[in-house]
Amino acid sequence: QSALTQPASVSGSPGQSITISCTGTSGDIGAYNYVSWYQQHPGKAPKVMIFDVNNRPSGVSNRFSASKSGNTASLTISGLQAEDEAEYYCSSYTSGSILLFGGGTKLTVL
Amino acid sequence: QVTLKESGPALVRPTQTLTLTCTFSGFSLTTTGVRMTWIRQPPGKAPEWLARVDWDNDKFYSTSLKTRLTVSKDTSKNQVVLTMTNMGPVDTATYYCAQSMTGRSLDYWGQGILVTVSS
Numbered sequence: 270q271s272a273l274t275q276p277a278s279v280s281g282s283p284g285q286s287i288t289i290s291c292t293g294t295s296g297d298i299g300a301y302n303y304v305s306w307y308q309q310h311p312g313k314a315p316k317v318m319i320f321d322v323n324n325r326p327s328g329v330s331n332r333f334s335a336s337k338s339g340n341t342a343s344l345t346i347s348g349l350q351a352e353d354e355a356e357y358y359c360s361s362y363t364s365g366s367i368l369l370f371g372g373g374t375k376l377t378v379l
Numbered sequence: 380q381v382t383l384k385e386s387g388p389a390l391v392r393p394t395q396t397l398t399l400t401c402t403f404s405g406f407s408l409t410t411t412g413v414r415m416t417w418i419r420q421p422p423g424k425a426p427e428w429l430a431r432v433d434w435d436n437d438k439f440y441s442t443s444l445k446t447r448l449t450v451s452k453d454t455s456k457n458q459v460v461l462t463m464t465n466m467g468p469v470d471t472a473t474y475y476c477a478q479s480m481t482g483r484s485l486d487y488w489g490q491g492i493l494v495t496v497s498s
Binding site: 272301303305307314315316317320321326358360362365366367368369370371372373 | 424425426428441442482483486488489490491
């Protein structure tokens with residue numbers, strides 16, 4: 270299984286919105302509504318921000334939203350804040366109960 | 380409060396077997412639905428899913444690494460153990476354990492342990 274495809278980097282100014290895409294195949298993103306998104310700050314463990322395509326865990330800001338269409342999932346962060354600067358990874362459930370990760374997107378808040 | 384912590388050697392020699400332990404608290408691995416997953420992340424790269432053991436002792440492995448991996452649980456000690464045989468330099472990574480109630484996302488993560496493979 271190949272990794273999911275994400276842009277290497279995105280950037281935005283404080284207050285703006287950005288969207289990160291995550292492209293898979295009909296065997297992963299396209300087959301299951303089980304996409305999750307993780308935020309990782311340098312030297313820290315990843316933190317789940319979105320699960321099951323568009324659900325936020327308790328405590329995650331509603332500035333984070335997500336969706337899926339076909340084989341592509343998207344994460345949108347609105348009202349960008351300096352603390353949002355991090356690496357973001359998407360993940361999809363696949364056959365065999367395996368989770369496949371994207372290559373990661375570095376978000377820079379200008 | 381769910382907490383997880385990985386432990387094991389920081390340095391492993393090539394061809395050796397790596398054994399990592401994840402010690403957790405705040406939940407029980409006998410509770411229906413609890414799933415424990417191992418993930419690794421090479422420096423500067425994306426995470427890679429390795430293996431999972433469930434409350435009912437079902438086990439799942441990465442397709443590409445399954446011949447080298449074994450995952451087990453010790454519910455009395457609140458621990459999950461991962462062994463990886465025939466370690467090589469490409470296996471240098473931070474290894475994480477994570478907990479989930481669905482297996483579809485990774486809800487709680489340990490702090491990770493950096494394992495370097497070098498002679």
